Amino acid sequence: MFGKKKKMNTQDQVVLSEQHDSDYVLEVSDLVVHYELENETVEAVNGISLRLKKGETIGLVGETGAGKSSTALAILNMVPDPPGVIKQGTILVNGHDMLHLKREELEKVRGKDISIIFQDPMTSLNPVMTVGDQIAESVMLHEPVNKAEAMERAKEMLELVGIPGERAGEYPHQFSGGMKQRVVIAIALSCNPKCLLADEPTTALDVTIQAQVLDMMNDLKNRLGTSLVMITHDLGVIAAICDTVAVMYAGKIVEYGTLEDIFNHTMHPYTEGLFNSLPRINQKGSKLIPIPGLMPDPTKLPVGCAFEPRCKYATAACREKPVENRQVSDTHTVLCCAYEDPDFMLDRRRKVTDE
Template identity: 55%
Template sequence: MSDPPLLDIQDLVIRYEKRKGAVCAVEGLNLRLERGKTLGFVGETGAGKTTAALGIMRLLPEPPGKIVSGRILFNGENLLDKSEDEMRSIRGGKIAMIFQDPMTSLNPVATIGDQITEMISLHSDLSRRDSIRKASDMLDLVGIRRERAGDYPHQLSGGMKQRVVIAIALACSPELLIADEPTTALDVTIQAQVLDLMKGLKEAFSTSLLMISHDLGIVAEFCDDTAIMYAGRVVEYASTAELFGNPIHPYTRGLFGSIPSITGGKGDLRTIPGLTPDASNLPPGCPFQPRCDIAGPECSKEAPRPTEVKFGHYCLCHLNRGENQP
């Protein structure tokens, strides 16, 4: 344990404070991301994935968003202690983010070349000429001909826009790249291309990646570790191979159970009954307990604590301490 991990989130609590009361978007989040690794963040809509990511970037809309407690250690330094000025140089320079929808994450009235150049000139001392050249190099790198630097976003297809977004994010060789559902808005063939591109560039730039997704397939292929989020909590966290081979938490099992099988019969798709709970009005005890098919009496009384079921495999459940699996 000589080097601190690149990103170490400890007991992060993020709330949205409304007039009627607080919404707990992220509750007691603990995560660790080693240098050069990829961490997958899986969960339903509203599970707090994006909030957690914005929290790391300190980009939460405040108010109503508020980081109540916890620490976000990046290279051993707590990002929550940084001033706004310091954060500005970290954003983009050390931590970059790719947003969900490439259609809207580029400025429609600036050329793509200008937008990459802007990123470079904000975070480096390169001369204007060199910045422009580097921007063109980045375009080449993501597979867009450099002559197209003078194009406007509306002249590009969705996949090309996402490539530009990736070029912007990687232009300053960030140590951590947060990708918030980078392929959700793209169709399947383009998804594969973009993912391949990200994989290649991640290795070339030796960047760590925090991949937010609700697509288990992408996570399985891409990530070293996976965290499953539910109602603002990480309910299960393990290496991807371990998690996919040996899911323990009933929610994780439910997720896997609801993936249609190619070889299976034509029966109805298995689903998890119920809906994600309202984050402003969570059920008592374990937030998953009303939908859980193996919930016991203690589940509605006391919130479970994370337990290490196996080495490096954490689970947030009363019933699963490794032994009693149905």
């Protein structure tokens, strides 16, 4: 399975990928992912476009069920099929068309050009393999090294994520949650991927550990020059490490912009809702304002704005026709028809202006 011949191929592939000269490490355009069940279709992702430059970090933020994880899986072309189907769109990872690669080619891109960190470190590691083997496996798959060299590399990777190299021979159950996530990160980074997807990497961890892991990721990302897609529902995480932010709601990006655009020039009512539901430490006694209602049933998405039922600015027009994407500035887009009225302004913006 790991014969020399395969490794040669891997190298060819590497050469091939280096010829790619686009600025973008990751380009997703008009991605649609559906889950086709027996008597209904879950419309998880409905036309998403993303672009990520080398070394850049993009934050994908939204509630649970907004389609963030489906997007991540789709980028790797790993949507569980059946029932998941990528209906349309193109995904270019380092120039590789992920949706049209053969299985073997796809396996070479995964882990080498792009890798992913999943949400739950407790279940993401194979319980019957040592962590060293799990890291080394990835190395051996993508680089022309023998087992000993791969193991050496695995130890280095462990050291890199702050775990003593001699623990490479231990099994996942011997590690704590935070340590496991470090191992997962080590696996993901073991082959120096151009792009890293992090699907809520800190959600399952203790708050104290969260910051450590996040710091480490940020540090590694900068050191290795990896582009990062950070999927989270935590705006704090976004603020800490992202350059660009995409706010997702019901399978669509409702607001897209630089960190500055999103935090200081918030345009979408849903983004505003997210900010309002954050606790504010500097304003003691202020109430959290949750967004009322629930996400729409993804099997029965409305024709108009999906956020309309929960939106305090909603008008009849929102409900009736599909919303157009609106370019606010060079870097900032928003998906909201309220801006057809040129005077419209969110409460949040108004407050800022008032102050």
